[in-house]
Amino acid sequence: MADTALMDKLVSLCKRRGFVFQSSEIYGGLGSVWDYGPLGVALKRNVKDRWWSSMVHARDDIEGLDAAILMHPRVWEASGHVAGFTDPLVDCRQCKNRFRADDPRIKGTPGQPDAQCPVCGTRGSLTEPRMFNLMFKTFMGPVEDSASVVYLRPETAQGIYVNYLNVLQSSRQKIPFGIAQIGKAFRNEITPGNFIFRTREFEQMEMQFFVQPGTDGDWFDRWREWRMEWHRSLGLDPAKLQWHQHAGSELAHYAKAAFDIQYQFPFGWQEIEGIHNRGDFDLGRHQEFSGKKLEYFDQAENRRYLPYIVETSAGADRVTLTLLVDAYREEQVEGETRVVLGLHPGVAPIKAGVFPLVKKDGMPELATTLYHELRRELACFYDDSGAIGRRYRRMDEAGTPFGITVDGETLAARTVTIRHRDSMQQERVGLDRVEGYIKDKLGATPGS
Ligand code: ATP
Numbered sequence: 440m441a442d443t444a445l446m447d448k449l450v451s452l453c454k455r456r457g458f459v460f461q462s463s464e465i466y467g468g469l470g471s472v473w474d475y476g477p478l479g480v481a482l483k484r485n486v487k488d489r490w491w492s493s494m495v496h497a498r499d500d501i502e503g504l505d506a507a508i509l510m511h512p513r514v515w516e517a518s519g520h521v522a523g524f525t526d527p528l529v530d531c532r533q534c535k536n537r538f539r540a541d542d543p544r545i546k547g548t549p550g551q552p553d554a555q556c557p558v559c560g561t562r563g564s565l566t567e568p569r570m571f572n573l574m575f576k577t578f579m580g581p582v583e584d585s586a587s588v589v590y591l592r593p594e595t596a597q598g599i600y601v602n603y604l605n606v607l608q609s610s611r612q613k614i615p616f617g618i619a620q621i622g623k624a625f626r627n628e629i630t631p632g633n634f635i636f637r638t639r640e641f642e643q644m645e646m647q648f649f650v651q652p653g654t655d656g657d658w659f660d661r662w663r664e665w666r667m668e669w670h671r672s673l674g675l676d677p678a679k680l681q682w683h684q685h686a687g688s689e690l691a692h693y694a695k696a697a698f699d700i701q702y703q704f705p706f707g708w709q710e711i712e713g714i715h716n717r718g719d720f721d722l723g724r725h726q727e728f729s730g731k732k733l734e735y736f737d738q739a740e741n742r743r744y745l746p747y748i749v750e751t752s753a754g755a756d757r758v759t760l761t762l763l764v765d766a767y768r769e770e771q772v773e774g775e776t777r778v779v780l781g782l783h784p785g786v787a788p789i790k791a792g793v794f795p796l797v798k799k800d801g802m803p804e805l806a807t808t809l810y811h812e813l814r815r816e817l818a819c820f821y822d823d824s825g826a827i828g829r830r831y832r833r834m835d836e837a838g839t840p841f842g843i844t845v846d847g848e849t850l851a852a853r854t855v856t857i858r859h860r861d862s863m864q865q866e867r868v869g870l871d872r873v874e875g876y877i878k879d880k881l882g883a884t885p886g887s
Pocket of ligand 1: 640713753
């Protein structure tokens with residue numbers, strides 16, 4: 440399948456089945472902002488839950504946090520975002536479009552007479568590159584003046600840094616320890632696109648791990664390993680995951696080391712998570728700008744220091760897209776195209792479809808009872824309309840790993856048919872074992 444064709448098909452499936460809709464669609468949409476429908480919100484929530492559980496529930500050295508989106512404007516001066524979170528842009532004086540200066544569609548050098556606008560084709564109409572800040576600005580309070588400017592946060596990390604002492608003291612943690620947060624971030628991206636890959640409003644899952652200077656290299660290596668393992672645990676094709684090391688000018692001036700986890704999307708290898716050894720840059724800057732001491736007193740060592748930070752930063756939307764892209768496949772079955780989302784059962788929005796084979800002989804009643812029992816613990820979907828093959832196909836497209844059919848034998852032998860999405864094989868399972876059977880499979884790898 441051609442790469443653009445795959446993305447087009449995925450976008451269309453996401454709309455048709457209620458994963459993702461364009462924001463404000465009835466008004467023509469809003470550029471690179473997306474809404475999650477019933478299946479999409481469940482998928483993304485499963486991603487976030489798995490992240491939270493691996494960070495906060497499974498470990499006793501990481502605490503959770505939910506900081507506000509709006510923060511004191513000085514935070515963004517300290518972080519370097521006011522001065523440095525910029526992209527060079529050029530404007531076309533003719534058609535008024537704006538482009539990144541390095542947009543590959545631009546022919547010639549912007550600002551020079553030979554440069555050609557990629558949209559209207561005019562020569563010499565492109566301005567010299569100017570720096571453009573990617574933060575969204577708004578105003579706080581009743582007066583819209585420069586003193587009341589606040590920003591929508593472009594990353595969640597700063598909320599963690601400015602609360603590091605609060606969390607340390609209130610949780611009675613000791614270094615090394617971490618703070619994890621999931622929340623919205625906003626960037627006025629100039630070249631957004633590729634569906635929910637790069638959007639202007641998105642969610643981040645960030646964890647900042649505070650360590651003693653000198654131990655940061657070891658912690659960085661450990662976190663790299665753990666984070667790759669987490670992505671593999673989502674059932675992603677391991678051959679489509681790779682490391683990309685930041686080197687030379689790509690490495691931020693304050694970072695000691697940085698690696699991205701990349702996935703091979705139809706539009707190329709792209710970052711889904713960054714793991715950074717940030718040294719003491721962040722706490723050092725906040726200490727300087729706020730005038731508050733942010734040092735840690737290490738009792739075991741009997742000395743004070745500013746902790747170093749190892750950061751893991753992933754996008755919830757990007758991981759969701761990765762799962763969708765990785766899971767999408769088309770197969771020919773009995774002369775028909777079967778569209779399947781082969782999602783890992785642990786992240787699938789619906790775990791099981793429950794179907795009465797026919798609408799008579801007590802089957803709908805039994806199936807409804809089973810459905811109500813199962814849905815107390817598992818996300819399920821009841822469907823009694825159309826041929827059973829059609830109902831299976833609808834669940835295949837939604838990524839539902841199991842189909843449970845109540846048939847004639849159920850009434851006689853108290854067993855149901857469980858049909859597996861990936862292999863399409865069916866087996867009979869006792870009615871009283873159905874819930875346990877499905878729960879067992881949720882942690883297993885797909886296909887097993
Ligand atoms: P990119 O190079 O793709 O712009 P970045 O290096 O600016 O990303 P970070 O600032 O390290 O990204 O953000 C951490 C994570 O947040 C990224 O790995 C990505 O998953 C997610 N993310 C960043 N920007 C966006 C965006 N505009 N839309 C969706 N997710 C994003």
